[in-house]
Amino acid sequence: MIKSPIRTLTGLLYFFYFFACATASFAQDWQKLSGDHFLVYFIQDESFAKEISYRAENYYVRIASDLGYPRYSEFWTWDKRVKIYIYPDRASYLKASNQPTWSQGMADYTNKQILSYAHSQELVDSILPHEIAHLIFRDFVGFKAAAPVWLDEGVAQWAELSKREIVKAVSKDLLASGSLFSVADMVNLDIRRVAEGDTIQIHSIRDKEGNRKLLSLNGSIVVRTYYIEAVSLVEFLISRFGGTIFTDFCRQLRDGKSLEEALRFAYSTRINSIEELEKLWLEYLA
Numbered sequence: 523m524i525k526s527p528i529r530t531l532t533g534l535l536y537f538f539y540f541f542a543c544a545t546a547s548f549a550q551d552w553q554k555l556s557g558d559h560f561l562v563y564f565i566q567d568e569s570f571a572k573e574i575s576y577r578a579e580n581y582y583v584r585i586a587s588d589l590g591y592p593r594y595s596e597f598w599t600w601d602k603r604v605k606i607y608i609y610p611d612r613a614s615y616l617k618a619s620n621q622p623t624w625s626q627g628m629a630d631y632t633n634k635q636i637l638s639y640a641h642s643q644e645l646v647d648s649i650l651p652h653e654i655a656h657l658i659f660r661d662f663v664g665f666k667a668a669a670p671v672w673l674d675e676g677v678a679q680w681a682e683l684s685k686r687e688i689v690k691a692v693s694k695d696l697l698a699s700g701s702l703f704s705v706a707d708m709v710n711l712d713i714r715r716v717a718e719g720d721t722i723q724i725h726s727i728r729d730k731e732g733n734r735k736l737l738s739l740n741g742s743i744v745v746r747t748y749y750i751e752a753v754s755l756v757e758f759l760i761s762r763f764g765g766t767i768f769t770d771f772c773r774q775l776r777d778g779k780s781l782e783e784a785l786r787f788a789y790s791t792r793i794n795s796i797e798e799l800e801k802l803w804l805e806y807l808a
């Protein structure tokens with residue numbers, strides 16, 4: 523998951539209060555491992571921290587290269603290194619991060635930190651590449667860009683190799699059952715505001731007759747489909763057209779273009795609108 527930039531002063535103070543309290547209680551106990559791009563802080567079990575440090579450096583190089591950010595290796599060195607805090611257990615992580623109980627890790631853009639807890643295999647295999655990808659993407663695109671949340675979450679999940687391998691098959695199943703959402707609704711939906719118990723109205727992709735259905739769905743189903751569709755769209759853009767064009771698309775967003783303008787610029791002659799993106803993506807899945 524992501525922690526978006528905190529917009530209000532109260533929010534900022536609230537966050538720092540919680541983070542300060544949580545880190546202060548461990549202040550004397552934190553030990554540190556220094557890598558080229560990451561500082562790994564841990565309380566106990568140095569061998570797990572060493573594995574995280576080693577994996578983080580490898581993920582960093584692979585993700586930047588997979589995304590086609592070729593000169594990225596110059597970033598995040600020395601004083602710009604990302605801090606990874608490994609809390610000793612889930613309870614202390616949740617207290618420190620002030621995240622919902624289902625959370626297993628988070629990226630804090632403002633302070634360039636990743637927070638999680640020890641001995642989580644999820645941290646090694648999924649959370650680490652996911653959160654590193656969020657930080658790399660936001661570093662590249664910035665905060666002012668009109669980059670939709672699905673793109674951010676799609677890039678982060680695409681960095682998890684286990685998801686990359688299954689996303690096309692899972693998306694095909696959703697396509698077959700008519701459960702995929704229109705890309706226009708994906709752009710407009712702020713998934714961070716959707717709770718499990720909510721009922722959400724959202725349009726489907728076009729059926730064979732060219733019509734969209736208005737779906738009324740439980741929040742947890744919306745979240746699940748949204749995340750699959752997000753990574754499926756990113757997988758489509760990168761597999762079909764390559765990393766270089768994807769980087770160019772991200773660069774256009776960074777430089778202030780709207781989503782459609784950036785698509786038109788980078789994928790000119792092929793994708794000129796969100797409707798065309800949806801159409802080509804569905805053809806790719808079918």
Ligand SMILES: [Zn+2]
Pocket residue numbers: 523524652656675678
């Ligand atoms: Zn995320």
